[in-house]
Amino acid sequence: MASLNKSPFLEIFLSYLPIIMLFFSAFNEFDFNYLKLEYFSFNFIHLLIFYWTLKNPDHLGYLAIFFAGIINDVVTGIPIGISSLCYLLLCSVTAYLRNITLSPNFIKDWITFLFSILLINSIQIIILDLVFFIQIDYMSYLINTGFTFILYPLFFTIFNFLNEKISYQSNG
Amino acid sequence: MAVGRDDFVIAIRSAFLKKKDKQKFSLLSLIFLSIFVIILSNLNLKVVKLVKSSINEVVYRSSFFISIPENYIQELKHNFDLHMDLYEKYNKTKSEFENLKQKQLIDNFLEIENKKLRSLIDENIKSDEVLAKVLIDKESPYLKSIVLNKGSKDNVRMGMAVLDGVYLVGQIIEVNFTNSRALLLSDLNSKIPSVLEPSGIQVVISGTGDNFGVVEHTQYEFSNSQNTDVISYTSGVGGLFKPGIPIGKMSNKIEGKINFFSDFSQLNYVKVSSYKIGDEE
Numbered sequence A: 001m002a003s004l005n006k007s008p009f010l011e012i013f014l015s016y017l018p019i020i021m022l023f024f025s026a027f028n029e030f031d032f033n034y035l036k037l038e039y040f041s042f043n044f045i046h047l048l049i050f051y052w053t054l055k056n057p058d059h060l061g062y063l064a065i066f067f068a069g070i071i072n073d074v075v076t077g078i079p080i081g082i083s084s085l086c087y088l089l090l091c092s093v094t095a096y097l098r099n100i101t102l103s104p105n106f107i108k109d110w111i112t113f114l115f116s117i118l119l120i121n122s123i124q125i126i127i128l129d130l131v132f133f134i135q136i137d138y139m140s141y142l143i144n145t146g147f148t149f150i151l152y153p154l155f156f157t158i159f160n161f162l163n164e165k166i167s168y169q170s171n172g
Numbered sequence B: 001m002a003v004g005r006d007d008f009v010i011a012i013r014s015a016f017l018k019k020k021d022k023q024k025f026s027l028l029s030l031i032f033l034s035i036f037v038i039i040l041s042n043l044n045l046k047v048v049k050l051v052k053s054s055i056n057e058v059v060y061r062s063s064f065f066i067s068i069p070e071n072y073i074q075e076l077k078h079n080f081d082l083h084m085d086l087y088e089k090y091n092k093t094k095s096e097f098e099n100l101k102q103k104q105l106i107d108n109f110l111e112i113e114n115k116k117l118r119s120l121i122d123e124n125i126k127s128d129e130v131l132a133k134v135l136i137d138k139e140s141p142y143l144k145s146i147v148l149n150k151g152s153k154d155n156v157r158m159g160m161a162v163l164d165g166v167y168l169v170g171q172i173i174e175v176n177f178t179n180s181r182a183l184l185l186s187d188l189n190s191k192i193p194s195v196l197e198p199s200g201i202q203v204v205i206s207g208t209g210d211n212f213g214v215v216e217h218t219q220y221e222f223s224n225s226q227n228t229d230v231i232s233y234t235s236g237v238g239g240l241f242k243p244g245i246p247i248g249k250m251s252n253k254i255e256g257k258i259n260f261f262s263d264f265s266q267l268n269y270v271k272v273s274s275y276k277i278g279d280e281e
Helices: A008-027 A044-055 A062-076 A082-100 A106-131 A138-150 A152-170 B002-017 B027-042 B046-066 B068-084 B086-120
Strands: B125-136 B145-148 B161-164 B167-175 B180-184 B191-197 B201-207 B212-216 B231-234 B246-252 B257-260 B269-277
Touching: A008 A044, A008 A062, A008 A152, A008 B046, A044 A062, A044 A082, A044 A106, A044 A152, A062 A082, A062 B027, A062 B046, A082 A106, A082 B002, A082 B027, A106 A138, A106 A152, A138 A152, B027 B046, B046 B068, B046 B125, B046 B145, B068 B086, B145 B167, B145 B269, B180 B269, B191 B212, B191 B246, B212 B246
Parallel strands: B167 B246
Antiparallel strands: B125 B145, B125 B269, B145 B180, B161 B167, B161 B269, B167 B180, B191 B201, B191 B231, B201 B212, B212 B257, B231 B246, B246 B257
């Protein structure tokens, strides 16, 4: 009966869904990172990369993340390579966390996520401000980091649901 | 203790160097590649510029096509909002129109007089304009810019003024073959030499990252000037912009806050303009 709910198309679509979401966010003008609300923005790509590279890295390759970073830089107009570096540093945190974790704990992941995004946003600010002399609004970064951290549980639940669907479709 | 350190080294090595089944490159190699790309993008080599320009061309076009459904929805919402405000706006516009009709008579006279005076001192301003469509207006929280569908093949050059109607909205900061990027006045990095009228004070208007600018670098106290509306125009100092392009209206004289005339979130078509005075090249 269960096999009736499985379709090859759905299986392929779901397995590529994290990559589709990643590139769609990088290419699209609609950006959670800039919702045109004064004190609300969050970085969807950071949430996406952190969850999928931590929980199911097979569905989000490092090369795809690298290219998504390049595209994001070109679209937002910052020097090419900065977002790629930040995304890959986020991946390195999740890879390390995966290697040292025997029993996953949501709170630990959440706290690690906060430190990771603080670290990568600091690196981005240092590169933009001190190397390329581009003036930036520190408050935007701080608000963005705060909301990205707060919204992690919500996206964790959504992505977890999606991950279960993917596992269900791919496991016989 | 030594075991703990060994575990740490093994975990780090595994995280950075080990490739999973579906990963074609290790994390470390891609991190080095990113750093290499950042360094390259900072170099002014011809090859790098060409590659960067090609990447920009492809990504801008792709982003424009991917954003079509979302732009359509945004346009629908905007039209709906406009429709709901129609009656209120009609009454407001009607009274404004009457005032403008009266002002135009005086302006026509001043314009003719201005032309005559310029011809007397042998100064004539010629300007070239290119109409461009806004391909992408993805404003990040950190950089306020738009991508236009006109590039070097349409004679767009660095530093040209970008206008929405008659109002200044920004300047060209990057030129590719078929497209270009304009930095908006609202960006933190935008600095425009301006003049505040009617007092005639020379200032620099800086972007704030928000939808308004602030007056900087003035030695005069404009806050104590007469109690009339203060309008900022480009001063033409530095030779980049034509003098007299309207920028915005001062809303707070104490803070020097300038509200831009143009709404940067609603830009569809803009004019890219260059000018020259007299016979200069």
